[in-house]
Amino acid sequence: xxxxxxxxxxxxxxxxxxxxxxxxxxxxxxxxxxxxxxxxxxxxxxxxxxxxxxxxxxxxxxxxxxxxxxxxxxxxxxxxxxxxxxxxxxxxxxxxxxxxxxxxxxxxxxxxxxxxxxxxxxxxxxxxxxxxxxxxxxxxxxxxxxxxxxxxxxxxxxxxxxxxxxxxxxxxxxxxxxxxxxxxxxxxxxxxxxxxxxxxxxxxxxxxxxxxxxxxxxxxxxxxxxxxxxxxxxxxxxxxxxxxxxxxxxxxxxxxxxxxxxxxxxxxxxxxxxxxxxxxxxxxxxxxxxxxxxxxxxxxxxxxxxxxxxxxxxxxxxxxxxxxxxxxxxxxxxxxxxxxxxxxxxxxxxxxxxxxxxxxxxxxxxxxxxxxxxxxxxxxxxxxxxxxxxxxxxxxxxxxxxxxxxxxxxxxxxx
Numbered sequence: 001x002x003x004x005x006x007x008x009x010x011x012x013x014x015x016x017x018x019x020x021x022x023x024x025x026x027x028x029x030x031x032x033x034x035x036x037x038x039x040x041x042x043x044x045x046x047x048x049x050x051x052x053x054x055x056x057x058x059x060x061x062x063x064x065x066x067x068x069x070x071x072x073x074x075x076x077x078x079x080x081x082x083x084x085x086x087x088x089x090x091x092x093x094x095x096x097x098x099x100x101x102x103x104x105x106x107x108x109x110x111x112x113x114x115x116x117x118x119x120x121x122x123x124x125x126x127x128x129x130x131x132x133x134x135x136x137x138x139x140x141x142x143x144x145x146x147x148x149x150x151x152x153x154x155x156x157x158x159x160x161x162x163x164x165x166x167x168x169x170x171x172x173x174x175x176x177x178x179x180x181x182x183x184x185x186x187x188x189x190x191x192x193x194x195x196x197x198x199x200x201x202x203x204x205x206x207x208x209x210x211x212x213x214x215x216x217x218x219x220x221x222x223x224x225x226x227x228x229x230x231x232x233x234x235x236x237x238x239x240x241x242x243x244x245x246x247x248x249x250x251x252x253x254x255x256x257x258x259x260x261x262x263x264x265x266x267x268x269x270x271x272x273x274x275x276x277x278x279x280x281x282x283x284x285x286x287x288x289x290x291x292x293x294x295x296x297x298x299x300x301x302x303x304x305x306x307x308x309x310x311x312x313x314x315x316x317x318x319x320x321x322x323x324x325x326x327x328x329x330x331x332x333x334x335x336x337x338x339x340x341x342x343x344x345x346x347x348x349x350x351x352x353x354x355x356x357x358x359x360x361x362x363x364x365x366x367x368x369x370x371x372x373x374x375x376x377x378x379x380x381x382x383x384x385x386x387x388x389x390x391x392x393x394x395x396x397x398x399x400x401x402x403x404x405x406x407x408x409x410x411x412x413x414x415x
Contacts (some may be wrong), residue, residue, distance in 0.1 A: 002181040004261075004414060008084065008254040009242030011077025011079030012354045013049035013070050014341040015235055019077055023341075024358050027366040029385050032219035032340050034233050040199050047211040049218040050197045051342025064139040066195030067098055070238035070347070071149055075191055079153065082242035082254065084187060089154040093178045093188035094346075096146040096161050097168035099346045103140045106201040110136055118344025144330035155189055163346060166306070167265075168192055169239060170349030174263040177241050178229070186248035193238035205234060210310060218367030220370050224307035224336035225314050225381045227246030227374035232308040235342025246414060258357045259411040261393070262295070264288025268403035272350025276314045279403050282320035286395065289407035290324075290389055295393060297325050302365055302389065304356040304396040305381075308343050313399065318377045329406065332400075333389060335368045335382035349406060356396040356410050363390045 012019070015033030016026040034051045056069055083089050096163035099244065103111075112135055115125060138144060146159035150223025164171045176188035205211045212231035214221040222233045249256055266288060268281030275282060290297060306317055322329040337355050344351055359365055364386055371383040396408045 003183070004246035004259060005177045005180050005243055006259050006414070007241050007248050007257045007357060008244050008249050009078040009082025010257060010357060011074040011081065011240045012351055013053065013073045014041045014237035014344065014351060016341055017051055018073055018297050020358065021378045022352070024362070027337065027340060027355065028364065028411045030047060030340070030369045030385065032369065034188060034218045034221055034342050036218055037197065045202055046213050047202055048215045049221055050198050051233055051344070053195065053236045063099070063196045063198050064101065064133045064141055064145060066236065068148060070195055070236065071096065071145065071193035072152065073192050073238070074193065074238035074240035075149065075153060075189065078240040078242050084242060084254070090189055092155065092185040092189060093157045094146060094150050094153070094155040094177065095172040095188060095190045096149065096157040096159060097172040097192035097346050097350060098145055098161055098163060099194050099196045100163050101140050101142045104139040104198050105138070107136050113313045119235065137371060153189065155205050156185070164404040165402055166343070166345055166348055167398040167400035167401070167406040168346040168349060168396040168405045169351065170353065170396065172350060172409050173241060173260065173353055173408060174406055175265055175334035177260050180243060180245050187242065188239065189242055190350065191238060191240040194344050196345060197234050197236055198230045202234060212309065215217050218258050222309045223370035224305065224339050224368050225374060225377045225379060226370060226372045227312060228372050229311060231311045232310050232338065233342040235344045237341060237344040237347050239319050239347060239354045239386040241350065241353060256413045258360055259414055260408060261411040262289045262291070262293025262409035263406065264290070264292055265306040265406045267405065270403055271400055274312060275399065275403060279316050279319040279323065280361050281318055281403050282399055283323045286320055286324045286397065286408045289320045289395060289409045293393070293409040293411070295409065298328065299393050300395050301391040302359060302394045303332065303334035304359070304394060305334045306335040306397045306399045307338050307368065314377060317397065317399065318379055331380055333365055333387070335366055337366055340370045345393045348397070352396050352398070353408055353410065356394050360391045360394060360410065360412050364388050
C-alpha cells in the first residue's frame with residue numbers, strides 16, 4: 001500500500017500580499033489584487049491590468065529574477081511552518097514549476113547592441129554574443145532558478161524544473177507525492193512560481209485573445225463562471241508545500257496540515273490552447289484523482305476551480321464537473337481564487353493547493369467575486385461572499401494549455 005503523503009508546511013505570495021495570513025484575510029474579504037500595470041508603459045497595449053507583485057523592490061522587471069524571489073519567499077514560509085531539517089539543509093528533493101524560459105526583446109536587443117542593426121541580428125548572432133554578456137544570459141538558462149533555490153535551501157539530489165503550462169504547480173506537487181510514495185524520499189519541497197508579467201508576455205496572450213481588456217475597473221475584470229466573462233487576467237505569485245510521508249511526519253512530531261490523498265492527470269493533445277470539445281481529459285483527470293484517493297465523487301465536499309474567466313475554459317470545466325458529479329454538480333460548492341488573484345500561470349496549481357488547504361483548516365470557502373449568473377454554467381460558485389462549510393475532502397483542479405490537466409484531492413488531517 002502506498003505511503004500516505006501529508007503537508008507539514010506551506011507558504012504563498014500573490015498580488016494580495018506575502019504570506020498565508022495576508023492572503024487568507026484578503027480572500028475572506030473578497031478583495032482583489034488586480035491593478036493597473038505600472039512597471040512598464042502600457043499605452044499601446046490592449047490589456048493594461050494584471051495581478052502584479054509590486055512590493056518586492058529588489059526583483060526589478062526581469063521575469064526569472066522575480067520568479068526566483070517569489071519562490072524563495074513562499075519556500076521560506078513553508079519551511080518555517082514545517083520546522084523541518086536545519087537552516088540550509090532540507091532532507092529531500094526540490095520539484096519546481098516555472099514558466100517557459102525565453103529571453104524577451106529587451107535582452108535580445110541588448111545582446112545585439114554590438115551589431116550595426118540590432119533588430120536584424122539573427123538568433124545565431126545573439127547566441128554568439130551570449131559569451132560576452134553572462135549577466136544577461138544567466139537568469140534565462142533553464143534550471144538556473146531551481147539550482148539557486150536548491151543551493152539556498154540545501155535540498156537533496158538534483159532539483160527538478162518542470163513546465164506543464166497552467167498545470168505546472170499541480171504537476172510539481174504530483175511529482176513530489178509520487179517520489180514519496182515510491183519510497184525514494186521521506187520529504188520533498190514542491191514550489192510553483194511565476195513572475196511573467198512582461199510586455200512581451202502580455203502581448204502574446206493578447207494575440208491569443210485570451211486576456212480580458214476590461215481595464216476601467218481592474219478589480220472587477222476577473223469574473224470566472226460569470227455570464228460577462230471575457231478573458232483571464234495575468235498574475236504573478238508563488239506557492240510552496242513541504243510534503244512528507246505520514247510515517248516520517250509522525251515520527252518527528254510534525255504538525256500535519258492536511259493530506260494529498262490523490263493525484264490525477266490526463267492529456268488530450270487536441271489543440272495548443274483549446275480543450276477537446278468532449279472534455280474527456282478534464283473528466284479523466286478528475287476521476288483519476290478521486291480514484292487515487294480511494295474515494296467516490298460523493299465524498300468531495302468542495303472544488304477549488306481552475307476557473308480562469310475565459311468563455312471556453314469555464315464552460316469546459318462546468319462540463320467536466322457535471323459529468324463527474326452528476327446530480328450533485330449543481331449543488332457542490334466550487335469557487336475560483338483567480339477572481340481575486342488573477343491567473344498566476346505556472347504557479348496557479350501550487351497557490352490554489354495552499355488555498356484549498358486553508359479552506360479545509362478554516363472551514364470556510366473563498367467566494368468567486370464579480371459573479372453574474374450564467375444559465376449555461378449551472379454551478380454553485382460560492383458567488384461574491386465567502387461561506388462557512390466544514391470540508392473533509394476537496395479537489396483542486398488545474399487545466400493547462402495543450403491539454404495538460406492535473407487534479408489534486410486534498411483531505412483533512414488523517415486520523
